[in-house]
Amino acid sequence: MxxxxxxxxxxxxxxxxxxxxxxxxxxxxxxxxxxxxxxxxxxxxxxxxxxxxxxxxxxxxxxxxxxxxxxxxxxxxxxxxxxxxxxxxxxxxxxxxxxxxxxxxxxxxxxxxxxxAPKPVVESAVMAYTDPDVLSFWNDSAPAAEKYVSAPPTDDVIESVEEALVFKLPASYVNMMKLHNGGIPHNRYFPLGEATAEGKDAIEISGILGIGREKKKSLAGSLGSRFMIETGGYPEVGVVICDCPSESEVVMLDYRSSGNDGEPEVIHVDKGQDYKITRLAVNFEAFINGLVSKG
Missing domain, CATH: 1.25.40.10 (Tetratricopeptide repeat domain)
Known part of the structure; x- marks a missing residue:
């Protein structure tokens, strides 16, 4: 040879x-x-x-x-x-x-x-965030909140957005958006298991994109998932679900191991580090439950 x-x-x-x-x-x-x-x-x-x-x-x-x-x-x-x-x-x-x-x-x-790992038979923790009595998960007083928040999506809107994205959205995410469609959480940091080579010990998000087209920062909006993937060169593995303070970072639903209709994992992609992918959570529910305040 x-x-x-x-x-x-x-x-x-x-x-x-x-x-x-x-x-x-x-x-x-x-x-x-x-x-x-x-x-x-x-x-x-x-x-x-x-x-x-x-x-x-x-x-x-x-x-x-x-x-x-x-x-x-x-x-x-x-x-x-x-x-x-x-x-x-x-x-x-x-x-x-x-x-x-x-x-x-x-x-x-x-x-x-x-x-x-065996799944414990307990009530889903993400339901707490989708319960109307505890919508304090969202920080609607944040100045940028209105850029994300849309009216609750109808089934037709959900189906239309999924067709545009070519991915079925996780049920936990859809249920959450039906009560509060996108926004800025009070807790915006997802801890990493250990600090990266760059010294980062948590991923910070700016907001969670809702289901819709009208708001620029919604999944199918003008600054939504497809826009970020196409203009930022991010990998075609799924859907951008959160933007980050750094324009070179996004959080995505990753369908590589589940297929387009399966339960996606949640990953962080850093364009500034040669599109380094860091797995954050096994699914959207685990990602939401893992968010913490900076302190």
């Missing part, structure tokens, strides 16, 4: 040209593909969301990859998006054993714990 080919594969990977990688490697006879080529092929297939094919490729080199943390990480990622969480957990645990402390590996392990 030539150094020129390896350099080309890496260049295509950096440019997100994953189909090119697959096409070139598949043209090489199977018996001539070594560990490195098959690793490139499996990674490219994962990036194309062809996770079953990726797993098949990685399993071809399982013996060679048993001591390679990157092999375990890559097959774990494919298992994760196939929702084979136990297989994914085992792979990421071995990756962590071979290369302790890798942030991405630890993040996937945390996601798997959240997805597989």
């Amino acid at each position: 030539s150094e020129e080919l390896l350099e080309q594969l890496e260049e295509w990977h950096e440019e997100d040209e994953y189909e090119e990688i697959v096409d070139v490697i598949m043209e090489i006879p199977a018996e001539e593909r070594d560990y490195v080529l098959i690793s490139h092929l499996g990674r490219a297939m994962s990036n194309l969301e062809r996770y079953e094919e990726a797993v098949e490729q990685f399993l071809l080199i399982a013996e060679e990859g048993k001591d390679d943390p990157l092999w375990h990480y890559r097959i774990g990622l494919a298992y994760y998006y196939l929702e084979q969480y136990e297989d994914a957990r085992r792979a990421f645990e071995v990756a962590d054993h071979l290369e302790p402390g890798d942030d991405d590996t630890l993040e996937f392990l945390e996601w798997i714990r959240n997805k597989t």
